[in-house]
Amino acid sequence: MKLTCIIVDDSPMQRLAVSKLVATHKNLSLVGEYGNAIEAKQGIKKEEVDLIFLDVEMPIINGFDFLESLTKRPQIILITGKPDYALKAFEYDITDYLQKPISPTRFDFSIKRAVERYEQKHGIHNDEEHIFVKSNLKKRKVILNKIKWIEALGDYIKLVSDEANIIVLSTLTAFESELPKDKFLRIHKSYIVNLDKIEKFSGKSVEVEGKQLPLSRHKRQNLEKALEEL
Numbered sequence: 001m002k003l004t005c006i007i008v009d010d011s012p013m014q015r016l017a018v019s020k021l022v023a024t025h026k027n028l029s030l031v032g033e034y035g036n037a038i039e040a041k042q043g044i045k046k047e048e049v050d051l052i053f054l055d056v057e058m059p060i061i062n063g064f065d066f067l068e069s070l071t072k073r074p075q076i077i078l079i080t081g082k083p084d085y086a087l088k089a090f091e092y093d094i095t096d097y098l099q100k101p102i103s104p105t106r107f108d109f110s111i112k113r114a115v116e117r118y119e120q121k122h123g124i125h126n127d128e129e130h131i132f133v134k135s136n137l138k139k140r141k142v143i144l145n146k147i148k149w150i151e152a153l154g155d156y157i158k159l160v161s162d163e164a165n166i167i168v169l170s171t172l173t174a175f176e177s178e179l180p181k182d183k184f185l186r187i188h189k190s191y192i193v194n195l196d197k198i199e200k201f202s203g204k205s206v207e208v209e210g211k212q213l214p215l216s217r218h219k220r221q222n223l224e225k226a227l228e229e230l
Contacts, residue, residue: 009055037061
């Protein structure tokens with residue numbers, strides 16, 4: 001599935017940077033680029049658009065004024081060089097807020113949000129992959145895409161998910177073999193992470209919803225490769 005999108009930014013260099021990210025993303029189709037809000041308003045009258053990458057700081061009509069002028073508002077990902085607008089941005093129910101310079105990992109996370117919003121709005125439901133685990137002598141169904149990470153706890157592991165934390169009698173290595181390799185990665189002797197949940201990473205850690213997980217030095221190359229293939 002592809003979301004049709006446009007870029008609205010008065011900077012040609014910034015439009016180029018965003019268009020390169022869009023061009024390499026499997027869920028996006030770029031249908032227009034505009035240097036100001038007036039041109040963009042004319043453009044979206046002619047073209048059905050699912051998503052707008054919108055610069056906040058534009059002359060004459062800024063990003064927020066442009067948003068106010070739209071009668072039918074598609075999803076919006078705001079782009080700015082300043083963090084000061086973040087609070088105001090979310091008053092407009094935007095999908096996400098990206099600060100320049102935009103990292104590919106952070107960009108991908110934004111698009112994942114946009115796709116999920118689109119699917120919810122249009123009633124699109126993918127078959128939910130799941131596994132069954134034994135916890136407290138009961139079998140529990142766990143939806144894979146709701147798992148954030150798995151953590152080793154001695155003879156047990158902890159599944160941290162959107163719904164609950166589940167303790168399972170298992171080794172991390174044994175549990176790793178049950179997970180799809182294109183969606184989960186061992187990043188440390190004690191951690192497996194859901195690749196879709198990663199927001200950003202550094203040389204020593206991976207961030208998932210604000211939580212810093214340790215990243216082994218020799219696992220970083222595997223992580224970079226796995227994220228490129230998503």
